[in-house]
Amino acid sequence: MDGTVGFFDGHNDALLRLALYARRDPERSFLEGRPDGHIDLPRARRGGMLGGLFALYAPSATGLRFDQFRGTSYDCPLPPEVPLADAQQIILKQTSILTRIVAASEGQVVLCRSVGEIRSAIAADRFAIVLHLEGAEAIDADLHALDVLHAAGLRSLGPVWSRTNIFGHGVPMRFPSSPDTGPGLTAAGAGLVRACNRLRILVDLSHITEQGFWDVARLSDAPLVATHSNVHALCPSSRNLTERQLDAIRDSDGLVGLNLATCFLRPDGQMRADTDLDIVVRHVAQLIEHLGETRVGLGSDFDGAVVPNSVGSVAGAQAIFRALAAGGFGSDLLQKFAIGNWMRVLALTIG
Template sequence: MNTPVKFFDGHNDTLLRLSMYEQSDPERSFLDGRPDGHIDLPRAKRGGMLGGLFALYAPSKTGLSFDHFHGASYDCPLPPEVSVPDAQEIILKQTSILMRIVAASEGQVVVCRNVGEIRSAIAAGRFAIVLHLEGAEAIDGDLHALYVLHAAGLRSLGPVWSRTTIFGYGVPMRFPSSPDTGPGLTPAGVELVKTCNRLRILVDLSHLTEQGFWDVARLSEAPLVATHSNAHEICQSSRNLTDRQLDAIRDSDGMVGLNLATCFLRPDGQMLADTDLDIVVRHVEQLIERLGETRVGLGSDFDGAVVPNDIGSVAGAQAIFQALSARGFGSDLLRKFAIENWIRVLQQTIG
């Protein structure tokens, strides 16, 4: 494989990381490069990243510690819930950072609201960002904030992160565990999903309980999408998808983005950077076996997880495609995995 594979990423937490900087100019850190984290524009260009779904996320005052993701079994204590006013303050800050990045980029970075805009941005050599909300804590029960965020460009939403919201219940960070860990959508969550369908906002299943997954499957008129999840058959984390769930995604002509967080890749569930890329390839093969070649892509979780050392950051993303190529993936299949499958499912969801 001589030519770098250009790709579109289904999930990252870069805006969260930028919002946590003490400095006053996070947009320059993204545009010019930063010494930490996984994604900035210079490294994205080196790694072949054309754009992706960039998450807005409201962390609790006490965050989730990766120190808990070790041992033969674990059940990580989840941070406390975030109030709507506190979440809105954080989400507005992250949205503002993105808008300032776009303004300062002199056309290098754009926010895209549909697939036509994504295609146009890529053709013009611009970095294409689709705005995603990971956990709907910032949205009130009347959904007023949803309409405001939609006007700002929001086109993808997960009703929950792992914390409970007024809309539903999330899976804990538990290993080994089934994803069937509790209730699903609340009545408010039912209305949220229906409204997202009307507004053409993708509903992300990645952090929902299995019951919540089936609630969305029953309600949604759109393809089922998990932006950053892996195969439970290989890694028995509560965050991963069972064969039955994968079959439902296949039957809806949906999509799964492969999560590079090592605790959701490794059969032992450990959050360790010393993780061989063979396990990444195994998950891709397993997902393709259940979903087919047109329904699997990358949902890296860059800036939100520990990823394999052989990747390191977005600058090292070509290692993924090299490993897949070495396993026999041809150029057509690599192109589907890298970008075409995301474009297809986004066309069917956001338009």
């Protein structure tokens, strides 16, 4: 493979990391580089990242630790629910950080609300960000906050993270396990899905229970998308997708974003950085076998997981494309995986 493959990423947690850990101005940390984490603008440029869905996320008071993903099996308790006021405070902070990044970037970074805006930004060598909400704890039952966030640029939303909220139930981090771990959407969750369809907000299925997946499939008139999930047959984690779910995503003309979190890649479910990229190639190949060449992309989970050492951070993302090329993926298929498939499904969802 010659040259750098420019790619669009379906998921990262950079805004949360900036909100919690940046030691100086968060916007400068992103624009000028930071010593920790996976993503900042200089490393994104080096790694060929052209843009992506950037998540807003409200952490629980007690959350998951990576050392919980150990042993031949594990069942991490669902983190506690986040109160509305607490969730809104941290989501507002992260949205402000992104707004300040865009303002301070002098045109280098653009907040995009449509595929046309993404394409224009990339054509002008500007970094294209689409705002995503991972878990809807910051949204009230009357959906007033949804209208405000949509006006601020929100175009993608996961009703739940891996915990319970007023809209539904998330899958626990459990291995080995089916994703069929409990109830799905609530009545409020059904209303949220309908509102997202009306506003043209993508509904992300990555953290929802299997019952919730089928609830969304029944209610939604948009393609089914899991922004950062993998193949359950290769890694039997509750977070991964069964063959039946993959078939439904295919039939809706949706997309799955390949997650680099090693615990959702490895057959043993371990969160270990010494993970070979051969397993990434196997997941992508299996996803393409089930979904077709136009329905698979990248959803890295940078800044939210342990990723393989051979990637390390977004700066090392070209290792993924080299591994895929070595595995027999041609340039046309790499381009679809890297960006074309995301542009296709976003055009069908956010417009």
